[in-house]
Amino acid sequence: MIACLRLFTALCLAALLAACASSPSSSLGELPRTPDASIEQLLEQATTSKTPEQAALLRLSAADLAYKQKDNARAARILEQVPLEQLKPAQQIFASTLAAELAMSRNQPKMALTALSHPSLARLNELPEDQQIRTRSVHAAVLEANGQPLAAAQERAQLTPLLKGDAANANNDAIWNLVAATPRDQLNNLSTGTDTMAGWASLALAVKGAGTVEQQQAAIDAWRAQHADHPAAAQLPPSLIKLMELTSQPLTKIALLLPQEGQLAGVARALRDGFMAAHFQAQQAGQKPPTIEVFDSSRLTSLDDFYRQAQASGVQLVVGPLEKPLVKKLAAYPQLPITTLALNYSDAGQKGPEQLYQFGLAAEDEAREVSRRARADGMVRAVALVPKGEWGDRVLKAFRQDWEANGGSLLAAQHIDQPVALAQQIAELFQLRQSEGRAKSLQSTVGGAVSAQPSRRQDIDFIFLAATPQQGQQIKPTLNFQYAGDVPVYATSHVYSASGDVNQYRDLTGVRFCDTPWLLDSGNPLRQQVERQWPQAAGSLGRLYAMGIDAFSLAPRLGQLRALPENRIDGLSGSLSMNENQRIERQLPWAEFTGGQIKRLPDTPR
Structure with a gap:
């Protein structure tokens, strides 16, 4: 009786597998599907299968079921029993995808990338959509984990026509996060095409190229008008929606608080000249930059008195001080009367008031x-x-x-x-x-x-x-x-x-x-303009000129970086972002x- 039951079960399993299998073409082979059976039943059937292909399909199904049950160690052991090179392409793609998923679960992205480099992946587009989605999704995650964000975005762009609803929106958001973190020079090569990725690249370039929140909003509107059929035109990524919602009073006056005497006077002079050079460039470009009032921090007797004077003269943002003791004092305030971008850092772990931002060449x-x-x-x-x-x-x-x-x-x-x-x-x-x-x-x-x-x-x-x-x-x-x-x-x-x-x-x-990009990319037009007036900016002092220029660029965008921490500004002292303590960090x-x-x-x- 038991033998009959086993035979009946085996026949049911075989029939169920055949019914669930997909045969895109005889050369591709069948895709395994997990039937309504246990891992043990699948493995038992595999040991008595009449053909190696049937046994491989059963073992792939068992390994996949173990992975879905989060028994990754068992899934890996079962998968090792499947002879990959003896499989047909559809099964090789399935096995490679599962191997990559298991490698990622072990935090082994390089091994996952190797698994997805199998030649059979060239025929992925011939498989059913659900398998394409699964394979491309893990491939995108693997590429990102291996430090290839642009390739990951391109893989996700291949997913776009396969997804709908929330899944499509989540995929678009992931594409945007990857593209937004890509340097401009890499995006330039992509933005001239007509495909979906070119649209994403041109959107990122439009946002990166705008200097203020208002200019970014205008750039996004112009992009949407030119790319009405692009997925991001229909549904902007959440970070850009937040950007469009940001409302801030136009920045019309800045206090530049730097020492004009003492040991730091030379450093302050380079910072000031860089800051003012960026201000002059904005004027030349037809913008309406805020007016600048310079204050001498080396003559300060009271920070409270300074802020009262700055408020009375209509200052909306303070850039400075440079001296670390003054920055540490500001960080100890419960709040500041005016938003302040300090040009140094307080002690590590010292959390300042919400109006204080800190930037330096750390x-x-x-x-x-x-x-x-x-x-x-x-x-x-x-x-x-x-x-x-x-x-x-x-x-x-x-x-x-x-x-x-x-x-x-x-x-x-x-x-x-x-x-x-x-x-x-x-x-x-x-x-x-x-x-x-x-x-x-x-x-x-x-x-x-x-x-x-x-x-x-x-x-x-x-x-x-x-x-x-x-x-x-x-x-x-x-x-x-x-x-x-x-x-x-x-x-x-x-x-x-x-x-x-x-x-x-x-x-x-x-x-x-x-x-800094300032010293490694000598072709920058603003650098060339600054060096004509201050030749010393071509040497190591150039890092300070670059910092001053970037301080001017940061001034109107502090609220943006705070609201959108994944955003970056491609500056001349580095690629700038803001951490949770409102400190500007640089990548070089x-x-x-x-x-x-x-x-x-x-x-x-x-």
Whole structure:
């Protein structure tokens, strides 16, 4: 009786699978479908199947059912029993899709990308829509996780005609978030076409190219009129709806609060000149920028008195102060009478009033940028060289936190100080002294001279370097001398003097570093205009001119960045965004020293 029941069950399963299977064409093969059966029943039937194809279909169904029941480990074990290369294309696509989903559940995006690189994916468009949706959805997620946002957006654009209702809206929102985070130069290549992606690219460029919220609203309206048939014209992404709803009083007067005397006067002068250059450019472009009133923070006797005076003169936004003690005082206020963009940062963890925003050339941003870039390049194990002192401690802490939070390992760190100790410190980083000790021990054992070249540890993927150009000039040759010249070095901008010193650049050959767009993209028209009036802006001081220009760009858009934290401003000091503490953070472009010159590198994927 039991044998009869088993036979009946097997026949029912086979019939149900045949009824549920899809056969787009004989060359594609059938797609497995999960029947109304348990995993155990499917696997039992697979062991008694008459053909390998039928057994594979049953096992694929069992693996898929286990995945849907969130038993991912079992799903992976079952999938391993399916001979992928013996399947027909439809089944290969199904298996590759499931393998990618399982890899993503284990946080292994590179393995997922490998699974979706199978040649059978070329025939995805021949499969039923539900399978296309499933495969393209996981492919988009995999591409994004692997740092390919534009490719992920293009994959989602392929999904657009397959989706309806809430699913279509969610997909469009995801496309917008990916495209909005893409640098302008990459969007330019896409915006000239006529397909859906070209429309998304041109919308992003329209929003990025507008300077104020009002200009962005006008740009969106103009885009919708030109792209009436585009999905985003019918339903704007939520972030753009919020942008259109933002109502703010036009910004007509700014107080620029900077020291005109003291140690920071030179820094303040560069910031002021950059700020005013951006103001002049806005006037030349036919805009109506706010009027600027300059106040001397080095003569302040009371912040309260300053704000009363600024209010009385009609100031709507304060840009400054630069001095850290004054910024810390502002951060301690429960609220401020006027919205303020400070040009420095208060202490880490100090939460300021809601009217206070903070912007500066923080070395911590650059440490996080190094972490982001090294991670994108596939690095895992790092060592660090940073200066002794409070600044080096802060930079190392920022790097360590970001690096380890994202799965990296910091094996060791050295705080560099005197050049005479540098060789010893690098030797300790790379454990060369242990190697020399082993050679001496071997010599004493064999009782004679042993020809042995010291060998360094081999588990270091790269060096994180925060150092001056002069320190860098000593460090790179020392690495070569200590048998570590082939280890990649990723540095903050502090290693680059922008002096044009060919000999210095040669000593740094191979070092990769991040820096401001101002110094790495010399073709910017505003930079060229500023340098004609202030030649020193072509050197390292250019970072401050860039910051001043970006402060002017940020002034009317603080409310926008606060309301739309995923938005970015492509500035000259970096790609700017706002974190939850209303601090402006920068992402930076990259370059490499090579042959006495610097060579621009592709940007880090966002």
